[in-house]
Amino acid sequence: MAEISDYIHNPLWDTFCAYLEKNYRVKPALAFSKCSWEPGWNIRFQKGGRSLCTVYPRENTFAVMVVIGRKEKERFEAALPSFRPEIQQIYRDTQEGNGQKWLMIELENHDVLYEDVKRMLEIRASGKVRLSSAPE
Structure with missing residues (x-):
């Protein structure tokens, strides 16, 4: 994970991982995908056997x-x-x-979309909806 953090080289990555671990008690699982859409290494976060999100590391972003x-x-x-x-x-x-939308959101350093991604994960994990995008 340290190598991935060095590759992403984005402080938001460490913040995001800490948020997931604290709020959902999930640990990252490294996986290699041969999917033609986004082949390569990815990091999966699962809660109760159900996917919470998948992260695709990129240089200086994810x-x-x-x-x-x-x-x-x-x-x-x-x-x-x-x-x-x-x-x-x-x-x-x-x-x-198949009744699903697979939303891919690019997050850069101090990205304004970060709070929305967190709200999306709340809906995904528990069905709770926080209507405000104000920081916690």
Whole structure:
């Protein structure tokens, strides 16, 4: 994980991992994917055997993939107007397959989308919806 942190070279990465460990008690699991969409190493965070999110490390940045499935769709769409316009656009632009949308959000250093990603994970993990994007 130290090598991945060095490669990403983005303080938000360490903040994100600490947030996931503290709030969801999840540990990162390194995996190699041959998927044609995003082949290579990724870091998966699972809670109770269910995927919370998958992170794709990139040099100086990382992307977080959050799946909005059938269980979360209604709650997420009800909260969607409270998300930043960038997240709303990503959601609209992402095609649905098997009742799911696989949202890929690129996070850079001190990214304003970070709070929205955290809210998406809340919906994914527990179904709770925090309508405000104000920092905790």
